[in-house]
Amino acid sequence: MVLTRKQIFIRPTRHGLLFLIILGAMMAGSINYNNNAGFILVFLLGGMALISLFYSLKNLTGMDVAFVSARPVFAGQTNAFTIQVQAKNQERVAVNFALPGQAGPWTTIAKNETKTLEIPAQTAKRGVFIPGALTLCSVFPFGFFRLGARLSLHMTCLVYPMPVKGGAASDRGGSGTGGSADTRHAGPDDFQGLSLYQPGHDVGRIAWKAVSRGQGIFIKNFTAGADHFTLLNFDAFVSRDTEYRLSRLCSMVLAADSRNQSFGLKLPHTLIAPARGQAHKKKCLRALALYSRKKEAA
Amino acid sequence: MNRDTRHALPIIFALVVAIAPHTPGLPAWIIVWCFFMWGYMLVRLKTGWPLPGAILRHILAVAGITGLLVTFSVRIEADAFVGLMAVMAAIKPFEMATHRHRMITLLLTYFIIITSLFRSESLWIILYLFFSVFVTTAALIRINRPEGRLMPSVFLTARILAQAIPLMVLLFLVFPRLQHGLFSMETPGTGRSGFSEKLGFGSISRMTLDQSLAFRVAFDGALPPPDALYWRGVVFERFDGTQWLPTDNPVEISSVQENGPGLVPHTITLEPHKSRRLFALDRPVAAPPGAELTAGHILVSRQRVTRKKTYQAVSRIRTTADDNRKTDTLSSDLVFTQPNNNPKARLLARSLAEGTADAHGKIQQILAYFTENDFTYTLTPPRLGDHPMDEFLLETRQGYCEHYAGALAFLLNVQEIPARVVGGYLGGELNPYGNYLSIRQSFAHAWVEVYTSDRGWVRIDPTLAVAPDRLEQNPDGSFSYSGTTRDAISVFKKMGFLLEAVNLAWEAWFTGYSFSEQKALLQRLGFGTSWGTGTVFFLLLTLSVMVVAVFFWMFLHRSGVTKKDPVTAGYALFCKRLARIGLARSPDQGPMAFLLTVQEKRPDLGPEAAAITDMYIRIRFHRTCPDNLTKQFIDQIKQFTPARQAEQ
Numbered sequence: 001m002v003l004t005r006k007q008i009f010i011r012p013t014r015h016g017l018l019f020l021i022i023l024g025a026m027m028a029g030s031i032n033y034n035n036n037a038g039f040i041l042v043f044l045l046g047g048m049a050l051i052s053l054f055y056s057l058k059n060l061t062g063m064d065v066a067f068v069s070a071r072p073v074f075a076g077q078t079n080a081f082t083i084q085v086q087a088k089n090q091e092r093v094a095v096n097f098a099l100p101g102q103a104g105p106w107t108t109i110a111k112n113e114t115k116t117l118e119i120p121a122q123t124a125k126r127g128v129f130i131p132g133a134l135t136l137c138s139v140f141p142f143g144f145f146r147l148g149a150r151l152s153l154h155m156t157c158l159v160y161p162m163p164v165k166g167g168a169a170s171d172r173g174g175s176g177t178g179g180s181a182d183t184r185h186a187g188p189d190d191f192q193g194l195s196l197y198q199p200g201h202d203v204g205r206i207a208w209k210a211v212s213r214g215q216g217i218f219i220k221n222f223t224a225g226a227d228h229f230t231l232l233n234f235d236a237f238v239s240r241d242t243e244y245r246l247s248r249l250c251s252m253v254l255a256a257d258s259r260n261q262s263f264g265l266k267l268p269h270t271l272i273a274p275a276r277g278q279a280h281k282k283k284c285l286r287a288l289a290l291y292s293r294k295k296e297a298a
Numbered sequence: 299m300n301r302d303t304r305h306a307l308p309i310i311f312a313l314v315v316a317i318a319p320h321t322p323g324l325p326a327w328i329i330v331w332c333f334f335m336w337g338y339m340l341v342r343l344k345t346g347w348p349l350p351g352a353i354l355r356h357i358l359a360v361a362g363i364t365g366l367l368v369t370f371s372v373r374i375e376a377d378a379f380v381g382l383m384a385v386m387a388a389i390k391p392f393e394m395a396t397h398r399h400r401m402i403t404l405l406l407t408y409f410i411i412i413t414s415l416f417r418s419e420s421l422w423i424i425l426y427l428f429f430s431v432f433v434t435t436a437a438l439i440r441i442n443r444p445e446g447r448l449m450p451s452v453f454l455t456a457r458i459l460a461q462a463i464p465l466m467v468l469l470f471l472v473f474p475r476l477q478h479g480l481f482s483m484e485t486p487g488t489g490r491s492g493f494s495e496k497l498g499f500g501s502i503s504r505m506t507l508d509q510s511l512a513f514r515v516a517f518d519g520a521l522p523p524p525d526a527l528y529w530r531g532v533v534f535e536r537f538d539g540t541q542w543l544p545t546d547n548p549v550e551i552s553s554v555q556e557n558g559p560g561l562v563p564h565t566i567t568l569e570p571h572k573s574r575r576l577f578a579l580d581r582p583v584a585a586p587p588g589a590e591l592t593a594g595h596i597l598v599s600r601q602r603v604t605r606k607k608t609y610q611a612v613s614r615i616r617t618t619a620d621d622n623r624k625t626d627t628l629s630s631d632l633v634f635t636q637p638n639n640n641p642k643a644r645l646l647a648r649s650l651a652e653g654t655a656d657a658h659g660k661i662q663q664i665l666a667y668f669t670e671n672d673f674t675y676t677l678t679p680p681r682l683g684d685h686p687m688d689e690f691l692l693e694t695r696q697g698y699c700e701h702y703a704g705a706l707a708f709l710l711n712v713q714e715i716p717a718r719v720v721g722g723y724l725g726g727e728l729n730p731y732g733n734y735l736s737i738r739q740s741f742a743h744a745w746v747e748v749y750t751s752d753r754g755w756v757r758i759d760p761t762l763a764v765a766p767d768r769l770e771q772n773p774d775g776s777f778s779y780s781g782t783t784r785d786a787i788s789v790f791k792k793m794g795f796l797l798e799a800v801n802l803a804w805e806a807w808f809t810g811y812s813f814s815e816q817k818a819l820l821q822r823l824g825f826g827t828s829w830g831t832g833t834v835f836f837l838l839l840t841l842s843v844m845v846v847a848v849f850f851w852m853f854l855h856r857s858g859v860t861k862k863d864p865v866t867a868g869y870a871l872f873c874k875r876l877a878r879i880g881l882a883r884s885p886d887q888g889p890m891a892f893l894l895t896v897q898e899k900r901p902d903l904g905p906e907a908a909a910i911t912d913m914y915i916r917i918r919f920h921r922t923c924p925d926n927l928t929k930q931f932i933d934q935i936k937q938f939t940p941a942r943q944a945e946q
Contacts, residue, residue, distance in 0.1 A: 015401045022405055026412050033605070034475065034812055037415035041427055043469040045408060047462030048435065055458065094444050108445050141454055142435075143401055143442045 016144030070157035163251035229274035308437035498541035508739035533594035539639035578611035643687035647712035675765035732799030
């Protein structure tokens with residue numbers, strides 16, 4: 001999104017107001033004593049402040065700001081929206097990029113340079129996080145005026161529920177039907193042997209020992225079968241608190257994934273078939289994040 | 299270079315530049331104080347010595363203010379104010395850790411700059427002002443640039459400064475000036491004491507070492523001859539036994555409207571000297587505006603001359619008996635001196651008067667007494683005691699102009715011839731580039747005027763009897779203007795003259811530019827003043843402010859696309875035509891929703907409106923749209939003239 005003059009607002013800063021007061025005092029003195037040199041200084045400083053405004057405008061206009069991506073985070077974590085800023089035809093000095101209510105980075109971008117910036121934002125609850133308009137501002141060159149613009153870049157970010165670990169008792173509720181009766185079932189499955197690495201295989205299963213011996217890249221095979229999975233069930237919890245149950249499920253998804261376990265997820269109106277891997281984990285977390293928030297997200 | 303250094307260096311430099319013009323007026327300890335504090339800041343950038351803590355900073359502030367109170371007691375005057383600024387500016391760099399403090403320090407620096415302008419308005423000070431503003435602004439930009447490169451800040455400052463100058467000139471010329479100040483406060487200007495109110499022995503010779511300027515004079519026509527360059531300032535009519543005193547209550551006399559030959563109009567630019575006295579060529583016949591001509595042909599300003607003042611004076615340099623008889627009067631309170639002092643001098647006066655009856659003869663006798671008795675002209679005469687006339691005339695016989703003038707007037711008064719001492723300046727240094735004379739404090743002089751019933755007051759300069767070359771040579775050894783030509787002076791002197799001439803030309807215009815000059819300028823530009831000048835000024839100012847504001851607003855809100863976009867204009871026309879027949883588009887309706895409304899209310903217009911809307915949407919939102927579609931769209935809208943009533 002290219003910044004135009006129309007989008008830019010101008011406000012005096014506190015220092016600008018102080019400068020105005022000083023200028024007023026100088027003016028009063030010059031008028032009272034009919035001091036022409038005083039007039040010269042007052043008009044020079046006033047003129048410079050006015051002209052600096054044009055440089056401030058030039059510093060911002062024509063800059064191209066685009067939203068790139070935002071990695072999903074868990075609720076309560078600080079999220080970073082990645083944006084790309086192109087300086088285009090001139091240097092952009094000391095520009096601040098921030099989201100409402102958050103502090104953001106100050107940056108200077110050289111002429112024709114493109115910079116990728118991460119704008120932090122604190123998330124509070126799960127769902128689709130819409131941080132509001134990106135505010136960029138600058139007080140360059142004198143610090144007397146704050147020029148800024150609010151850009152609606154339609155930035156969104158997925159926020160997963162905050163993972164909450166629970167005791168064994170509550171885990172009972174999480175267990176469901178399936179090959180395993182108990183989600184506390186001990187660790188990974190039995191080791192079967194090695195097979196040749198193919199692109200797309202899970203990096204976590206690479207047999208590093210074999211790599212270090214120089215035998216090539218192999219992955220470890222486990223007897224993880226379709227017959228051995230866990231179904232994480234929303235309705236199986238004792239607690240009736242939706243957010244708590246989602247947080248517990250989130251924690252369990254992460255735990256199951258770290259054990260490379262096959263797991264499925266059952267939410268009201270939604271069933272995700274047991275599977276494993278990165279994509280499956282994300283699908284499950286996404287379902288948890290958006291549970292009953294579908295409408296808001298749309 | 300770390301962050302502290304990058305910020306501290308430019309700010310300290312800006313402070314030094316701003317304070318520098320004040321150094322002549324500041325007490326030495328403040329200068330040492332400033333150098334010490336700033337020096338410490340600079341040294342610690344290299345060595346990493348600690349900054350003084352909050353307690354030490356407060357102690358320093360209290361110490362500085364105490365020092366000021368001791369130096370200036372409790373007098374509130376310009377120097378004390380500048381001193382306060384300097385003391386504070388010296389310790390301000392200790393607390394520049396935050397951006398806010400740095401900003402405030404630089405704003406304070408701007409304020410220090412303006413205080414230096416109340417000292418002088420010379421061209422050099424104005425040029426220095428630009429330099430000072432430049433340095434401070436570069437520092438300001440520098441601290442607002444987090445990565446802090448210096449050179450781009452300097453270039454940007456130069457650009458902004460250069461672009462602000464036309465605006466500054468315009469505002470300077472049109473900004474309405476008041477005839478009188480706002481609060482009628484005393485100007486915090488500085489000035490020399492110049493002539494004292496009393497003429498004692500030694501009061502003028504003290505001034506001979508002072509090379510500073512008293513005033514400058516430009517002549518409309520040719521320069522008067524050197525022997526006419528007597529600058530009249532003050533008349534002393536009473537002798538109290540040790541010194542001459544001016545008349546107590548000077549009476550205003552009306553300016554005589556004279557014309558004819560012998561009148562010399564001239565323009566004087568007087569340096570401030572804290573009294574109301576104005577100088578003019580001997581003898582002024584008319585008072586400039588804001589001043590009056592008092593008995594004794596002395597010009598007195600209505601206000602004290604605390605700022606440089608430029609005025610026009612008209613003088614008659616060759617007075618004839620006729621002129622004087624018409625205007626001169628012998629003031630009734632002219633008191634002949636009491637006979638209880640200087641008894642030996644009184645005896646001498648009577649003995650010198652013997653044998654001659656007329657005043658002229660008596661004067662010649664006294665002057666002959668000076669020339670025949672080894673009187674010497676010296677700047678460093680011996681000190682005189684309680685009866686100074688006795689000692690000077692009979693013992694020491696060494697003196698300066700005030701001795702000879704005072705003695706001559708005294709002797710004549712004893713002989714009951716009305717005589718008075720006139721104080722002022724004699725001579726002038728010609729600046730060959732500017733065709734004007736500079737009169738320095740060291741040119742101070744005193745002479746005598748004698749009253750005779752047939753000739754009025756006539757000037758007698760007894761110093762010339764003792765030192766005839768005083769006319770050609772100024773007391774400091776420099777030659778009066780008749781003795782100099784352009785070739786005879788050294789290159790440096792020439793350079794000095796040239797710079798001085800430039801500065802004077804500047805000051806004559808710049809310092810004098812005020813209410814009346816502005817009025818004249820605006821009148822020349824064709825702004826008549828039939829409603830009174832104030833109205834015109836404020837109308838002009840309001841108008842210019844409005845014009846600037848409108849331009850500025852247009853600049854800020856100029857949108858690159860929408861104004862000239864034919865498609866938007868076309869669609870707006872389409873909506874306008876429909877609105878005319880009662881189908882206004884409400885702001886929340888998009889083109890599609892509007893089309894539905896049109897189709898519902900006026901089915902006859904449906905197909906046409908649908909075609910236009912379709913084209914509009916295609917132009918706006920389709921990725922591929924034929925180039926000629928815009929033209930077709932506009933044409934169709936132009937042909938679209940909906941009838942008020944649906945066709946039956």
